[in-house]
Amino acid sequence: MDKKIFINNQIRASQVRVITEDGQQLGVMGISAAITEARNRGLDLIQVTDKVDPPVCKIGEYGKFLYMEEKKEKAAKKHQLKNEHKMVKINYNISEHDLETKAHQVEKFIKKNCKVTIQIYLRGRENAFQDLAKEKIIHFKDVISQFVPIKLEQDLQKRPKGFTMIISPGK
Numbered sequence: 532m533d534k535k536i537f538i539n540n541q542i543r544a545s546q547v548r549v550i551t552e553d554g555q556q557l558g559v560m561g562i563s564a565a566i567t568e569a570r571n572r573g574l575d576l577i578q579v580t581d582k583v584d585p586p587v588c589k590i591g592e593y594g595k596f597l598y599m600e601e602k603k604e605k606a607a608k609k610h611q612l613k614n615e616h617k618m619v620k621i622n623y624n625i626s627e628h629d630l631e632t633k634a635h636q637v638e639k640f641i642k643k644n645c646k647v648t649i650q651i652y653l654r655g656r657e658n659a660f661q662d663l664a665k666e667k668i669i670h671f672k673d674v675i676s677q678f679v680p681i682k683l684e685q686d687l688q689k690r691p692k693g694f695t696m697i698i699s700p701g702k
Contacts, residue, residue, distance in 0.1 A: 615645035
């Protein structure tokens with residue numbers, strides 16, 4: 532949790548809207564009356580939000596409140612859409628069989644709904660054969676498209692040490 536939660540005497544507002552632990556609204560009251568009401572029940576006064584005027588406070592157990600907030604955050608993270616991005620590197624001298632093996636790995640990534648960056652590195656004298664490297668990476672894309680439908684997210688781009696291309700699952 533990244534925001535600070537104020538309880539009891541930490542609350543700085545003079546008037547607060549109070550809600551009981553079972554959700555019943557007690558209305559707007561002074562901070563001292565609200566703290567007294569919470570203490571009479573043997574609980575804490577917890578500031579839920581300060582975005583409205585007067586701030587909303589809830590009467591309840593502070594530890595239980597923190598636990599429930601943490602639980603809500605975990606549930607929200609669980610249901611977030613994950614945008615996975617994987618990377619596959621091939622080199623200039625890759626054999627046809629190894630290319631197919633890498634293509635099957637990319638197929639698994641695409642089936643998991645991940646974007647895949649394909650990189651081909653050129654080292655030393657290989658930089659002289661950039662046109663052959665382009666053909667190799669385009670051939671690799673064609674091999675992948677035989678196994679699974681793909682969509683070209685980012686076209687072939689020249690990088691200082693080779694070429695890159697980004698593909699994603701096609702429909």
